Amino acid sequence: MAWDPASYVAVDRYPVGAPHDDPHRRDVVASLHATLAADGVARLPGFLRPEAVAAVAADVDRCAAGGHLEDVWGTPYLGLPDDSFPEGHPQRTSVHSLTRVLAYDLVPRDCPIRVLYEWDRLTDWIAGIVGRGALYRMDDPLGALNLTRMEEEHVQGWHYDSTDFVVSVAIRSSESGGDFECAPSTRTDDDENYDDVARILAGEAGASVVRYPMEPGTLMVFEGRRSLHRVSPVTGPVARIVALLGYDTAPGTESSDLLKLVRYGRTEALSTPT
Numbered sequence: 001m002a003w004d005p006a007s008y009v010a011v012d013r014y015p016v017g018a019p020h021d022d023p024h025r026r027d028v029v030a031s032l033h034a035t036l037a038a039d040g041v042a043r044l045p046g047f048l049r050p051e052a053v054a055a056v057a058a059d060v061d062r063c064a065a066g067g068h069l070e071d072v073w074g075t076p077y078l079g080l081p082d083d084s085f086p087e088g089h090p091q092r093t094s095v096h097s098l099t100r101v102l103a104y105d106l107v108p109r110d111c112p113i114r115v116l117y118e119w120d121r122l123t124d125w126i127a128g129i130v131g132r133g134a135l136y137r138m139d140d141p142l143g144a145l146n147l148t149r150m151e152e153e154h155v156q157g158w159h160y161d162s163t164d165f166v167v168s169v170a171i172r173s174s175e176s177g178g179d180f181e182c183a184p185s186t187r188t189d190d191d192e193n194y195d196d197v198a199r200i201l202a203g204e205a206g207a208s209v210v211r212y213p214m215e216p217g218t219l220m221v222f223e224g225r226r227s228l229h230r231v232s233p234v235t236g237p238v239a240r241i242v243a244l245l246g247y248d249t250a251p252g253t254e255s256s257d258l259l260k261l262v263r264y265g266r267t268e269a270l271s272t273p274t
């Protein structure tokens with residue numbers, strides 16, 4: 001059976017499959033690119049149609065028990081604290097992440113978000129927003145596409161991602177908490193900007209941290225390698241669900257075995273097809 005990926009997207013608003021020279025597409029992509037460049041985050045509310053959102057939520061609820069419970073303390077740089085740094089330094093500070101994660105190989109093949117992720121036109125659309133030439137889906141049998149289900153008290157501590165760009169698609173919000181919080185462009189290739197990072201970790205960053213609402217169907221592009229971000233603790237009985245689509249500016253990228261072990265509890269893909 002074949003699925004038409006475009007049927008899952010609000011294409012009147014976001015003409016993902018249109019040719020590059022289509023004026024509407026050009027305008028939408030240019031405006032999102034400008035927002036991403038200015039704010040480090042671009043949001044596309046209502047991108048995933050409500051029926052597709054509901055189908056992804058049902059898939060995640062059904063498959064969640066097979067997912068791994070990531071439960072780890074580490075630095076925002078996804079490493080162990082280094083005692084050679086002074087006390088209070090970000091390289092010496094650990095944060096907690098507790099989240100149920102469905103790895104790529106556990107996402108059903110007909111799950112709308114998987115069908116969309118594997119659609120080259122979506123990659124091309126995201127590349128237009130990012131504006132750094134071609135983008136590639138991660139070549140990672142576990143990490144390329146993740147679905148997370150965050151239950152009460154689950155959290156993702158302040159961190160940087162190991163890929164250039166992460167695209168998240170909000171599927172379900174929790175009753176409260178579970179906010180995506182981001183301090184745009186906290187570091188550059190040459191400057192880790194540890195002072196600001198320390199202030200953010202200490203909860204003293206004030207207005208430099210932006211809280212983005214979790215509206216189901218919203219697609220969000222963010223520069224997770226440059227911008228410190230977290231998900232605040234979930235409260236209430238409703239599990240927060242998000243899809244995370246991994247892209248890189250270089251082909252063939254894969255996360256490290258350590259990161260796979262922490263996040264998926266294994267380093268190899270399951271041999272049985274889903």
Ligand SMILES: O=C(O)CCC(=O)C(=O)O
Pocket residue numbers: 148156161168180229230231242244
């Ligand atoms: O769930 C989110 O909104 C973002 C999660 C995140 O930052 C991550 O998994 O690296």
Ligand SMILES: [Fe+2]
Pocket residue numbers: 159160161166224229
């Ligand atoms: Fe992240």
